[in-house]
Amino acid sequence: MVENSATGGVRQDNDSLVARLLEAGSEDAVTLTGYVGPGSREGYVRLFPGLTDMSKSIEIAQSDIVESVELPKSGLGAIALWVRRDAELHHHVVERAESYAARTTGRALEPARRGELRMMVRSHVRDVCTCEIYCDGTGCMPCTSNCLARAQ
Amino acid sequence: MTTTTEPVAAEVWRDALAFQAPFLIEKLTRDHVVESAEEAEALFREVKRYLVLAAADHTVAWAMYSLRIDQVWHQFILFTRQYIDYCLENFGRYIQHAPSTAPPVENLAPPTRSTFDQFADAYERLFGEPLPDLWFDERGVTLDRRLVNTRAGTLSLRDSDDDMVELLGEDGRPLFAVEQVGRNALDFISRTGTFFVRELPGELLDVQKIALTSTLVEHKLLDLAS
Numbered sequence: 001m002v003e004n005s006a007t008g009g010v011r012q013d014n015d016s017l018v019a020r021l022l023e024a025g026s027e028d029a030v031t032l033t034g035y036v037g038p039g040s041r042e043g044y045v046r047l048f049p050g051l052t053d054m055s056k057s058i059e060i061a062q063s064d065i066v067e068s069v070e071l072p073k074s075g076l077g078a079i080a081l082w083v084r085r086d087a088e089l090h091h092h093v094v095e096r097a098e099s100y101a102a103r104t105t106g107r108a109l110e111p112a113r114r115g116e117l118r119m120m121v122r123s124h125v126r127d128v129c130t131c132e133i134y135c136d137g138t139g140c141m142p143c144t145s146n147c148l149a150r151a152q
Numbered sequence: 153m154t155t156t157t158e159p160v161a162a163e164v165w166r167d168a169l170a171f172q173a174p175f176l177i178e179k180l181t182r183d184h185v186v187e188s189a190e191e192a193e194a195l196f197r198e199v200k201r202y203l204v205l206a207a208a209d210h211t212v213a214w215a216m217y218s219l220r221i222d223q224v225w226h227q228f229i230l231f232t233r234q235y236i237d238y239c240l241e242n243f244g245r246y247i248q249h250a251p252s253t254a255p256p257v258e259n260l261a262p263p264t265r266s267t268f269d270q271f272a273d274a275y276e277r278l279f280g281e282p283l284p285d286l287w288f289d290e291r292g293v294t295l296d297r298r299l300v301n302t303r304a305g306t307l308s309l310r311d312s313d314d315d316m317v318e319l320l321g322e323d324g325r326p327l328f329a330v331e332q333v334g335r336n337a338l339d340f341i342s343r344t345g346t347f348f349v350r351e352l353p354g355e356l357l358d359v360q361k362i363a364l365t366s367t368l369v370e371h372k373l374l375d376l377a378s
Contacts, residue, residue: 030211033277049273056269109326115363117356120316120329121371 017069021082024066029082032058033071036079046092047081059090165204168242169197176228185223195224198286205271205278207243212274213265218287219375290370293362295350298377299369307342309335319373328373334364341368346377 034047039059048057064087071078083089109120173196179185180192198221206214216222229235239246266274272283285291293299301307306322317335319328319342330338336354340347352361368374 050276109329112367114367115357115359117334117360117363118316118331119334119364119367120318120326121367122327 017067021067024082028085029066030085031080032060032083033078033080035077036068036081044090051076055093057092059092060087064088165208165242168204168207168238169200171200171238171242173228173231173234175231175234176224179231180224180227183227185227192224194284194286195221196228198284199225199228201275201279203239203243203247205274206247208278209274211264212270214271214274215266215268217268217271218289220289220292221286288370289376290366292376293349293366293369295358295362296348297365298346298348299365300346300375300377301341301344301373302375303373304343304345309339309342328368328371330364334360337361337364341365341374 032047034049035051037046037048037057039045043062044059045062045065046057046059048054060081060083064084066082066084068079068081071080110123112119112121176196177189177192180195181189186192186195198218202214202216202221202225216225228238236246272287275287276282303322307327308320308324310318310320310326312318312326312329316329316331317338318326319330319338321327328338333355337352337356340351340353349361349365350358352365356364365374369376
């Protein structure tokens with residue numbers, strides 16, 4: 001612990017997260033949160049976004065991880081990782097073979113049942129949206145129409 | 153850094169999330185866009201969360217997946233002064249919701265568009281809870297819900313080999329199918345621009361009427377009316 005006149009006498013901890021992040025060059029990193037497990041190869045870890053669906057994860061080279069910190073509020077060991085902005089993330093998705101086949105072979109409709117009613121529906125329609133926005137450091141792109149909630 | 157973690161977000165975006173708009177709630181209720189002030193408050197909370205999510209993570213073009221929440225966003229923007237102030241004070245920029253003919257912004261290369269799963273994951277990380285039902289328009293379908301079919305008159309029906317009836321788009325491609333007991337209801341839907349769920353003709357039980365129409369809403373073939 002040191003006293004620093006530049007910070008108005010506020011006590012600073014050289015071992016604090018902020019100090020460690022600054023030292024590690026975290027300005028050039030993005031933050032990812034989730035639960036870490038072993039990677040499929042040496043030198044990598046696997047990050048699961050949540051515990052309710054373990055079918056999706058990303059694999060990150062340990063050398064691309066700038067810093068990590070546990071998120072105490074999670075109570076289940078969730079962590080935040082600071083990962084180099086240019087790191088290559090390897091996505092893992094576990095998918096049923098029939099679902100993959102339907103998606104890649106372009107089968108038009110797939111079975112659905114609700115309220116004891118047998119139906120056939122198009123897959124992946126959930127990704128159709130009403131509009132989208134995105135922002136960079138200076139402005140936000142308006143909501144655009146190419147994402148209108150209409151069936152093609 | 154471009155992505156904000158949940159504990160940071162709760163602090164950084166506290167003011168944006170706590171913003172109250174009684175003028176908007178009153179208008180939504182008065183104009184029957186919503187059924188109650190509580191519903192209006194709940195939908196407006198999701199508008200604020202959506203805007204915060206978009207502002208917190210610049211790496212993705214965040215899609216809007218709920219027509220109901222989108223409607224409330226539209227209504228908020230109509231209070232021009234208040235909306236501009238809200239954006240500038242909380243995000244340092246104006247967040248537009250432009251019509252379909254909006255020209256692209258120069259020198260702003262579009263990032264990858266979000267998928268619904270991505271959106272749901274980001275929402276849960278940022279706000280510490282899963283997407284509420286409000287993001288699933290189909291869960292708002294009841295017998296007294298009014299629905300809109302913007303393609304009424306361009307759709308047609310065809311019997312399929314497996315004892316089902318298909319709903320065909322303008323180009324003749326199948327968009328949906330239901331077993332024969334739903335034929336009359338689907339025929340009515342294909343020809344009708346606006347209707348209440350309870351009005352569906354045929355042999356369907358009430359629970360089946362809701363099942364049929366909520367599935368059509370979920371799959372973007374019907375819209376919830378305001």
